[in-house]
Amino acid sequence: MNEETNLPPNRDEARASLASIDATRAEARRNIGGSEFGPNMIWCGLLWIVIWGYIQFLPGPVYLLWILAAAFFVAFAVMKKIRPSPVKSAPDLRVAALWLVIIMYAAIFWFLLQPQGLSKNLPSADVVIAAHQSARNVVMGALKFAAYAVIVSLFFNVIISLTVRPSRFFVILGLLLTAVVLVGYYCVPEWFGLWMSVVGGGTFILSGTFIRKFWK
Amino acid sequence: MNEEPTLQPSRDEARAAIASASQTQQQTRKFIAGTQAGPALIWWGLIWVAMFTYAQFRGPGSNYVCWIFITAGFIGGALLNKLGPQPVKRPADWRGGVFWLALFGYAAIYAMLLVPWDMLPNQSPAQAALMDHKMTAYFSIVPMFAYVVIGLFVERFLLWLGLLMTGLILVGYFFIWHYFYLWIGAVGGGTLIISGLYIRKFWK
Numbered sequence: 001m002n003e004e005t006n007l008p009p010n011r012d013e014a015r016a017s018l019a020s021i022d023a024t025r026a027e028a029r030r031n032i033g034g035s036e037f038g039p040n041m042i043w044c045g046l047l048w049i050v051i052w053g054y055i056q057f058l059p060g061p062v063y064l065l066w067i068l069a070a071a072f073f074v075a076f077a078v079m080k081k082i083r084p085s086p087v088k089s090a091p092d093l094r095v096a097a098l099w100l101v102i103i104m105y106a107a108i109f110w111f112l113l114q115p116q117g118l119s120k121n122l123p124s125a126d127v128v129i130a131a132h133q134s135a136r137n138v139v140m141g142a143l144k145f146a147a148y149a150v151i152v153s154l155f156f157n158v159i160i161s162l163t164v165r166p167s168r169f170f171v172i173l174g175l176l177l178t179a180v181v182l183v184g185y186y187c188v189p190e191w192f193g194l195w196m197s198v199v200g201g202g203t204f205i206l207s208g209t210f211i212r213k214f215w216k
Numbered sequence: 217m218n219e220e221p222t223l224q225p226s227r228d229e230a231r232a233a234i235a236s237a238s239q240t241q242q243q244t245r246k247f248i249a250g251t252q253a254g255p256a257l258i259w260w261g262l263i264w265v266a267m268f269t270y271a272q273f274r275g276p277g278s279n280y281v282c283w284i285f286i287t288a289g290f291i292g293g294a295l296l297n298k299l300g301p302q303p304v305k306r307p308a309d310w311r312g313g314v315f316w317l318a319l320f321g322y323a324a325i326y327a328m329l330l331v332p333w334d335m336l337p338n339q340s341p342a343q344a345a346l347m348d349h350k351m352t353a354y355f356s357i358v359p360m361f362a363y364v365v366i367g368l369f370v371e372r373f374l375l376w377l378g379l380l381m382t383g384l385i386l387v388g389y390f391f392i393w394h395y396f397y398l399w400i401g402a403v404g405g406g407t408l409i410i411s412g413l414y415i416r417k418f419w420k
Contacts, residue, residue, distance in 0.1 A: 094368050098365065105364075108386070112357070113327060113330035114332070148330065151326075159315070159318070159365060171314065175318075182325065
């Protein structure tokens with residue numbers, strides 16, 4: 001027989017293992033607390049508040065939204081230059097590859113699940129297609145795209161928190177924010193922008209503040 | 217300045233690092249070959265062949281039979297896991313289960329969000345056929361997406377397998393419209409079976 005007998009650990013060994021796991025977790029949290037994670041999340045929350053607030057209250061030209069986002073990233077970069085992170089980590093190519101893969105598959109999924117092609121040479125579809133092209137549906141289509149893009153980003157965060165930077169906290173945060181997006185999209189579509197701004201942005205800011213305060 | 221100079225590794229250090237990486241890869245492959253990954257791929261390949269061959273020649277309104285095949289696939293996969301060698305449990309094992317749950321959960325959310333549900337009741341037969349092709353391609357690509365993600369972090373072979381299968385499914389969707397299901401069954405299922413046999417034979 002080539003099988004090994006699995007001996008259960010005794011009480012002291014089990015206690016030592018649990019203590020070691022606790023110590024590792026505490027150290028990992030301290031590392032995250034001391035890194036740029038917390039401030040980055042607060043910045044991300046502020047960006048959400050501004051951009052979603054803009055979408056809700058000032059549905060103007062899209063280029064203004066890009067200018068707004070660009071201004072935020074410039075401010076973020078300036079802040080990083082003034083206060084560089086004390087811990088520099090080597091860039092992980094797998095993270096970039098994962099982003100690439102997720103965006104590629106998100107585009108394939110969007111193409112496959114959207115109704116394009118359903119209207120070709122199909123007389124019975126005319127009425128339905130016309131209904132789909134109404135003004136309200138154009139707005140809902142934009143909201144759908146926004147919700148989808150945000151959920152794809154959150155999916156990326158969940159996968160990263162399961163693989164590269166294992167953290168139960170960030171897995172739960174990603175799932176919670178996904179639920180927030182879906183609740184807003186289905187329950188308060190007229191106020192989706194405000195919902196995302198306050199609840200989504202607020203969750204980011206609270207999480208960032210929590211990490212800064214309690215994981216040091 | 218607060219920057220540290222980057223030292224280039226010597227020729228011997230680089231050689232040692234490459235040898236170590238190669239050894240790790242071989243160990244990972246041996247580990248995978250020792251699990252039920254190979255038989256699971258063969259099993260899912262057989263399910264694909266049977267299910268999509270059936271789908272090609274089925275009559276209208278018999279989609280539920282495909283769900284029987286899928287359920288059989290999951291039950292068979294679970295049995296294979298149960299019958300195979302039981303690995304030592306580690307504290308990080310929860311992540312594997314959560315990964316699959318998250319993947320299928322998000323796939324369901326994408327479908328819920330993007331499928332034009334309000335258009336489905338008024339479909340003509342041609343629209344229904346198009347929607348059927350779309351959903352089949354989508355639900356076949358979702359597990360391939362999982363292979364690609366796992367391949368990024370565990371073993372490159374799965375990355376290439378996932379990308380190849382995705383490509384094959386899309387080729388069938390765009391260019392082999394009338395024999396789409398037969399194509400996925402033969403080429404997709406066949407690729408899964410060959411991959412499983414390859415792992416069983418060459419990674420031990």
